[in-house]
Amino acid sequence: xxxxxxxxxxxxxxxxxxxxxxxxxxxxxxxxxxxxxxxxxxxxxxxxxxxxxxxxxxxxxxxxxxxxxxxxxxxxxxxxxxxxxxxxxxxxxx
Numbered sequence: 001x002x003x004x005x006x007x008x009x010x011x012x013x014x015x016x017x018x019x020x021x022x023x024x025x026x027x028x029x030x031x032x033x034x035x036x037x038x039x040x041x042x043x044x045x046x047x048x049x050x051x052x053x054x055x056x057x058x059x060x061x062x063x064x065x066x067x068x069x070x071x072x073x074x075x076x077x078x079x080x081x082x083x084x085x086x087x088x089x090x091x092x093x094x
Contacts, residue, residue, distance in 0.1 A: 042086035
């Protein structure tokens with residue numbers, strides 16, 4: 001799954017960004033955030049996993065505002081929740 005213009009526009013709307021001059025930068029940041037969250041929690045589809053999508057958008061917001069160092073402490077419980085929800089547990093334990 002890749003970041004689309006729809007994701008970029010949604011991020012811009014959420015953050016009250018009305019110009020398009022930073023679209024490439026926002027796309028790169030969304031891609032980096034998506035890759036980072038997946039590397040920490042596991043693979044997920046950004047379009048069908050609301051918690052994963054929110055974490056990607058929140059991390060991108062922190063990146064955009066040069067505050068990334070605060071993201072992990074502020075969203076630790078959500079990161080753990082996403083990681084736990086992505087664990088594939090078999091129905092039967094042998």
